[in-house]
Structure formats: structure tokens, C-alpha cells
Amino acid sequence: MNATLGSGPEPTPEPVRHEPAAPAHVPVRQRLAELRGPAVAPHPLDARALAALAANPGCERRTLLDGAGVNKAVLAQALGSPAAFGQSQFAFMRGNAFEARVKSDGGTELLRLLGVEDPSGALTPDVSAAGPEGRTARTALALREATAAKAWTLLDHPMLALEVAGTPAYLEPDAVVVHPDGHWTAVEIKSFPMLDGSADAAKVGAAARQAAVYVLALERVAAKVAGAEVGHRVLLVCPKDFSNLPTGAVVDVRKQLSVTRRQLARMRRIEDLAAALPEGTTFDPSSRSAQELAAAVESVDAAYAPECLAACELAFHCRERSREAGAVETLGRSVRGELGGLTTVEAVLDAAEGRAGDPADPTVAALRRAAALRAEALGAAAGAGV
Ligand code: SF4
Known part of the structure; x- marks a missing residue:
């Protein structure tokens, strides 16, 4: 491993779905389906979006829309305020290519970055299964078996579940390594470069916030596994200098972890937010006009701040409404506080x-x-x- 980075304020893609698992949640599931449109599949929420959600827990609008699996980019387009937001296709492909490069040797190079002297003997259990629930259960079993085996184990793209505002979200870290002593380390693979052992602080910070979400989800699993302990220092893997060679740095995510834990706990439950909406409310662009969609969006309280511009697809719409209302929030949270x-x-x-x-x-x-x-x-x- 080449460096230890502090974390400033970004991330890799993973799926999350919102599907209440217990039969008691069925009416909620139906209500959420009505909100996004009965024929619309839930939009997957990745850890980056979850971290952004946790960064603005006072925004009930985002909490509800993300919880219902509404595609906010499509909604923003239908509202006439599309956001130039998200990862470009090029960046996405470059990230995938780098991750494939890092894992091309079965993960031995990745394990070496973590300080494993003989990674060739490491276990690499298959964590594939049908559906997110199946993959989550398979991952939990693999983590339990790896901890009991007391051997270096690499889980490639495991799946973890985390309850967000009352509904489960499914997260897929790049990798999780189980150490022989029962320690679990989350691994984040990013395509931004690490130059002479340091990297863009904003990007490292965003990666740390995302990794904190994984650590939180891992802790839920570890609580049921004897001898398991989740590390609060994650391994960040990036291209070294201007090459395509991977290098690693340890990032301490304790601060991001406590913030994320606190923020997620503050969120109102999605079912409560949905229950407070007027009858017949939906955010389905295929069945409502722009005016009707705007009215539906306005029926849920928002907490706009300029930071939304870098984190939420609805930012242009919310900024416009906030400006129309003359809200001081458009000037920034610090000004608002003053x-x-x-x-x-x-x-x-x-x-x-x-x-x-x-x-x-x-x-x-x-x-x-x-x-x-x-x-x-x-x-x-x-x-x-x-
Ligand atoms: S842009 Fe709007 S919906 Fe998104 S987080 Fe900000 S206030 Fe909430």
C-alpha cells in the first residue's frame, strides 16, 4: 500500500432497490409503485446517491422520491429542468475498465495493496445468486464462512442491505476483504489518479462518504457473526500517477460513518411521507402533465441548498422554486444560519x-x-x- 489519505468531501456505482420484504409492507410497496408509476421499475439507488441523501436528511422530497424508486433525472426532464448531473458515459467506462484491470489476476494485486504477502492462497467465494435478496443472503453466508475459516478472503462485488427510511436498499461495494483475524475491510476502486500518493481531496471525500455507507451496511452483517469486526479504515484503489497501474491508500471513514449514521436515523420514514400526500399523487411522467408533476413535487417539503447542484437531479427545479420564493437558502446554508x-x-x-x-x-x-x-x-x- 502506498499512502494513507485523509478524506475531504466522491464515488462507484452499485445497485439498490426498494422493496419492502415483509408481507406487512405490501401496502407500502403498492403506494410506492403508484408514486413512480405502476409500470415503472424502481430506479436503483447506488451508494453515491445514498451518501448524497444522507448529506441532506432534511429534504423530504428527495427522501420520498429516492425511497419510491422514482427516476429523478427523468422527472427533472419532464418538469422542464433537466440537470447536467451524473457520471459521463466515458468516465463510467473508464472506471469499469480500471476495475477490471485491478481484478484481472483474481484479486492478488488488490490483496497485495492491502499488505497480504502471499495472496495466491486467498479464498474467492462466489457470491452470485438470483435477485438482490438472494445475493445479500449469499454474501452474508460467505462473510460468515470466511470469518470462521480464518483465511484471507476476497469477496468480489458482494451485496449488502441497508434500511433507509424504513425500506431496504441494496448496495454493491467493489470488494470486501476478510482478514484471518476476523477483520473486514471495504475496498473502493476509483479511476481518478493518485499522484505521488495523494489525490483530489473532494474526490477522496466523496469516496469516503460512499465507503462509509458500505461500512454501515457491513456492520449490520458483522453484528451477527462471531469474531467479526468491520474496519473503519477502507482501502481506496486508484491509478498510480498517469499510468493504469493500481495503487492503494487507506482512508479513515470514522467521521463520515458517524455523520451518515446520524443523518439516516434522522430521516422520516418513507411510508409516513407517502401517507401525507394528497390522494392520487404520482410522479409518473407518462400519466401527468408538467404542471401536474410540478404540483406533486411541490406537495413534498424540500430543503434546497446550493450543494444540491452537485448532488441531486432535481437541483435546477428546486433552485428555481426557491428563488421564486425569495428563500435565503439559495444563498447557502451558512448564510441561512446567520x-x-x-x-x-x-x-x-x-x-x-x-x-x-x-x-x-x-x-x-x-x-x-x-x-x-x-x-x-x-x-x-x-x-x-x-
Ligand atoms: S435538489 Fe431538491 S429534491 Fe434534491 S436534495 Fe435538493 S432540495 Fe431536495
């Missing part, structure tokens, strides 16, 4: 210019002081003929 109870740009201007607001309120006082300084600066500039 403005206390003033939630619209109009209210801020009224407070700053003395038309409204309690002068004893520190926020109002600060705004008036800023407005006075601005007027003074403009007056001085005008007096100087600038």
Missing part, C-alpha cells in the same frame, strides 16, 4: 433598511450596521467622483 428567523430575501432587506424587525435582535442590528456601512461607502465613493 440570518436566524429571517427566511426570505425581502425580509432581510426590510430589516436592513429599517422597515421591519426588532432593532434589539442581534441579526437585525448587524444587518442595519452593514447597510449603514454600505451607504457610507457608496456616499464616499460618489463624493470622490468614483
Whole structure:
């Protein structure tokens, strides 16, 4: 292994479906099918999307749409606000080609990056099975057997389940390695380069947030396996410098793990959100006009912030609505936090210019002081003929 990276703020694709498993959930499943359209298959949610969802737990709109398996890119298109968002086809293919290169020797190179001296003896159980539930069960069994075997084991594309807002999501990490001492390590393979042992902090951060989702899901499995322990340091594998050779770095995801755990716990249950919608609401573009879809989307509370532009397909639509409402959130979460109870740009201007607001309120006082300084600066500039 060549380096240890700290993690700043991105990721690989994996499938997730939303299918309540128990018979008691059947009505929820039907309701969610109505929301996305009875003939529409649930849009798979990958760990990157799950990490983005966890990053904005206050957005009930995204929670519901993702939980119902609505394809937000198609919905945004139907709303007339398509987002230039997501991984390009080229980047996707390059990522797949690099991952195939990393695993082309049966995983021995990958295990070497993890410090395994003789990877040729490692076990590589088959974790394929029919359907996500079958693959999840097969993965759990393979993890249990590998832990009991006390031998280096590489699971290629295992499948893990994680409950999100009351419904199971299925996640597929690039790999999981079981150490002889019962330690489990999640492996993330990315196609962005690692130059002289370091990589783009934003990309490493995003990969860390995604890996934290896998670690969380692995912990659910490990809790039922004697002697198993999930590592909070994951292996990030990237191309070395400008070559196609793989290199590895350990990334500590404890911080991302605690944030993701806390955020997912804060989400309202999808069935509660669905139950609060007006009768007949659907987000199916094939059966509703753009206006009807917009009304359906507006019926669920959103929590727009500029960060949505890099993380959610509905960002342009939500930004437009947020701007129309004059919401201060369009200026950023930090600005929103500074403005206390003033939630619209109009209210801020009224407070700053003395038309409204309690002068004893520190926020109002600060705004008036800023407005006075601005007027003074403009007056001085005008007096100087600038
Ligand atoms: S863009 Fe809209 S739906 Fe997506 S997370 Fe932001 S506020 Fe929520």
C-alpha cells in the first residue's frame, strides 16, 4: 500500500432497490409503485446517491422520491429542468475498465495493496445468486464462512442491505476483504489518479462518504457473526500517477460513518411521507402533465441548498422554486444560519433598511450596521467622483 489519505468531501456505482420484504409492507410497496408509476421499475439507488441523501436528511422530497424508486433525472426532464448531473458515459467506462484491470489476476494485486504477502492462497467465494435478496443472503453466508475459516478472503462485488427510511436498499461495494483475524475491510476502486500518493481531496471525500455507507451496511452483517469486526479504515484503489497501474491508500471513514449514521436515523420514514400526500399523487411522467408533476413535487417539503447542484437531479427545479420564493437558502446554508428567523430575501432587506424587525435582535442590528456601512461607502465613493 502506498499512502494513507485523509478524506475531504466522491464515488462507484452499485445497485439498490426498494422493496419492502415483509408481507406487512405490501401496502407500502403498492403506494410506492403508484408514486413512480405502476409500470415503472424502481430506479436503483447506488451508494453515491445514498451518501448524497444522507448529506441532506432534511429534504423530504428527495427522501420520498429516492425511497419510491422514482427516476429523478427523468422527472427533472419532464418538469422542464433537466440537470447536467451524473457520471459521463466515458468516465463510467473508464472506471469499469480500471476495475477490471485491478481484478484481472483474481484479486492478488488488490490483496497485495492491502499488505497480504502471499495472496495466491486467498479464498474467492462466489457470491452470485438470483435477485438482490438472494445475493445479500449469499454474501452474508460467505462473510460468515470466511470469518470462521480464518483465511484471507476476497469477496468480489458482494451485496449488502441497508434500511433507509424504513425500506431496504441494496448496495454493491467493489470488494470486501476478510482478514484471518476476523477483520473486514471495504475496498473502493476509483479511476481518478493518485499522484505521488495523494489525490483530489473532494474526490477522496466523496469516496469516503460512499465507503462509509458500505461500512454501515457491513456492520449490520458483522453484528451477527462471531469474531467479526468491520474496519473503519477502507482501502481506496486508484491509478498510480498517469499510468493504469493500481495503487492503494487507506482512508479513515470514522467521521463520515458517524455523520451518515446520524443523518439516516434522522430521516422520516418513507411510508409516513407517502401517507401525507394528497390522494392520487404520482410522479409518473407518462400519466401527468408538467404542471401536474410540478404540483406533486411541490406537495413534498424540500430543503434546497446550493450543494444540491452537485448532488441531486432535481437541483435546477428546486433552485428555481426557491428563488421564486425569495428563500435565503439559495444563498447557502451558512448564510441561512446567520440570518436566524429571517427566511426570505425581502425580509432581510426590510430589516436592513429599517422597515421591519426588532432593532434589539442581534441579526437585525448587524444587518442595519452593514447597510449603514454600505451607504457610507457608496456616499464616499460618489463624493470622490468614483
Ligand atoms: S435538489 Fe431538491 S429534491 Fe434534491 S436534495 Fe435538493 S432540495 Fe431536495
